[in-house]
Amino acid sequence: MKTQRLAAMLAMAAASLCAxxxxxxxxxxxxxxxxxDPSFSVQRGVVRTLASGKFASIGIGIDWREANxxxxxxxxxxxxxxxxxxxxxxxxxxxxxxxxxxxxxxVVFVDRVKEASRNxxxxxxxxxLVHEITHIIEGIDRHSATGVMKAQWNYKDYSAMYREAxxxxxxxxxxxxxxxxxxxATEAAVASH
Numbered sequence: 001m002k003t004q005r006l007a008a009m010l011a012m013a014a015a016s017l018c019a020x021x022x023x024x025x026x027x028x029x030x031x032x033x034x035x036x037d038p039s040f041s042v043q044r045g046v047v048r049t050l051a052s053g054k055f056a057s058i059g060i061g062i063d064w065r066e067a068n069x070x071x072x073x074x075x076x077x078x079x080x081x082x083x084x085x086x087x088x089x090x091x092x093x094x095x096x097x098x099x100x101x102x103x104x105x106x107v108v109f110v111d112r113v114k115e116a117s118r119n120x121x122x123x124x125x126x127x128x129l130v131h132e133i134t135h136i137i138e139g140i141d142r143h144s145a146t147g148v149m150k151a152q153w154n155y156k157d158y159s160a161m162y163r164e165a166x167x168x169x170x171x172x173x174x175x176x177x178x179x180x181x182x183x184x185a186t187e188a189a190v191a192s193h
Contacts, residue, residue, distance in 0.1 A: 032065070
């Protein structure tokens with residue numbers, strides 16, 4: 001019970017922090033339907049709040065839904081949680097998740113995410129979700145030289161995750177807006193995130 005209260009307090013604090021920092025007007029909302037996983041039940045609210053905050057900083061809202069109540073035919077992003085990453089032979093052994101932009105599905109390798117979080121002392125799940133959701137929104141499988149969309153994060157990136165979420169590179173903001181078919185963000189609006 002103490003853990004649940006602590007998680008709820010952290011989620012509320014993160015939400016107010018994100019709301020206070022975001023001066024960007026919301027331009028679009030993306031529906032993300034995620035499977036429920038008992039091993040992430042305590043963290044789920046915090047993870048979703050932190051991932052939502054990163055998108056809110058560039059004017060994109062995330063409408064989280066449970067997988068079993070996902071609206072049909074609205075282009076929602078489906079997030080599946082796998083506890084056996086060895087089943088996915090077409091994905092590198094270091095990958096924490098994979099996105100299939102053309103089917104709008106994401107598979108998070110819970111075993112790898114938990115191991116990375118344990119080893120690094122920071123929850124990597126919010127950044128993993130932001131990275132993979134961005135792949136789906138952009139509609140292409142590409143990576144940036146910096147920020148949350150790097151192909152592989154290094155120690156410096158994980159250290160930054162401890163303090164705050166990794167930033168979007170400008171080209172990713174442009175591709176997100178293009179993928180959602182909304183006008184490009186101004187440099188001033190992006191600088192405020």
